Amino acid sequence: MPGMWWVVGAVVVVGLVTAYLTWTANRVERLQARAESAARALDAHLLRRAAAAAVLAEQRFGVELYAAARIALDAVPEEREAAENDLTRQLRTVELDPDDPACEAVIAASRRLALARQVHTDLVRDARAVRRRRLVRLFRMGRRHESPRYFDIDDPTLTTSADVPTG
Template sequence: MTWVFIVVAVVAIIGVYLSWTAGRLDRLHARVDGSRASLEAQLFRRSGVAIEVATSGLLDPATAILVADAANRARSAPDDEREVAESDLSKALAAVFADPEVVAEIAAEPGANQLLSELGAACRRVEMARRFHNDTVASTRVLRSKRLVRWFRLAGYAKLPDMVELDDTQPAGLPL
């Protein structure tokens, strides 16, 4: 009779552990969705500020066209090309705002300092949002790689989340 109680207790403990793990996995998937939405919002904000800088008259016409084109392509790119388009925008911003002396000349214009600060902050937020998203994805992947999670299919049919790999380096000349 004691063996029956021991077996029931072990099965109950395993059931509680599996239930807790499934709940944790569900929360991680929700965090991945939230962090992805936050990253998308920050990318959209950065491209919007880049367009605003390009159309403000602070940049020379060729540079303004380069930045505006990269920002528009980043905004309108399909999902499978989004990372490349966002990396292109980062490269364009890094090329335009690489030299702190040039940025200081641009910042001397009336109202330019606030706009450049906003662009620098938007670039920094993109970098932080991407890191947070990739950390959340890594945690989810680690939990999903556990043997019990795979054996008992605790993830169900949820798609394995993907990391976001894009160039999000802060342009050297922009203020933080």
Template sequence: MIPMWWLAVLVTIVAVFGAYATWTVTRVERLHRRARAAESALLAKLDDRAETVLKFVGNPGFEEVVALALSVVAVPADTQRQRELREYAENDLTRALRDLAENPLWSDDLDSANRRVALARQIHTDFVRDAVASRSLTMAVVLRLHRRLPRPEYWDIDDPSSEFGSV
């Protein structure tokens, strides 16, 4: 016959293990949800910036930037290939905007849009870093969460605030 205190110890160990497993699953899933939400916010800020650029249609010197903004808006980010094309288009737009930063028609709206993109990019990068790190927790590996949850991806885009001033 097993002494009663052994049964209490066994139940306590199982309860602690179950609580830790539940906490780990919740944490990993929450970090992945936040990374997806941050990516949606980043895409929204990138679209907002492109729409801000489109306000300059017809202004001399802004033809290339407007064309690049149109290409950015036209490319969704649903598949991996579309995502890569979107990254290239965003980087081209950022470089073109850097070249126009001294244009007298430059507006505070463009500065503001670039700052919002830079902030959204940093937040997204932080959440992706945390979500990717959470996938390597021992309990996450044991529970095979890395197979169930898609791995968040970084956006390889230039930091728009690096040349436009401080954030």
């Protein structure tokens, strides 16, 4: 009978280790899926902002802003960060009136983009952190997915004429 307790103990330990490994593998998968979803949302917000900037440029601000918006819309993934940073710099050079619907669309898109960028950065950080754990690397739990990448752009939040103090 004393040998029976060793068997029961070993089964319990194996069950606990298996449960922990399964939980860890599911966590890696969930974080990876959330980071990929955040990347898609970030991409959608980047496109919305560039489209709103192109409309605004056509209506009011001319060639340079329009060119930056078109480049951002048409950029290949390798050039996307630089194109988005150029668009942000162009948007900062124009005075945006929050009462103007075209300007408000760009301002709102930039605010949503800033939030999407922060969510994406947080999820990428979390996914990369869990992928660096020794157990995850040992069992190659992240092998099915490419490691998520940060999208490094300037803060897209814009100041408006209403934000600037007068006098």
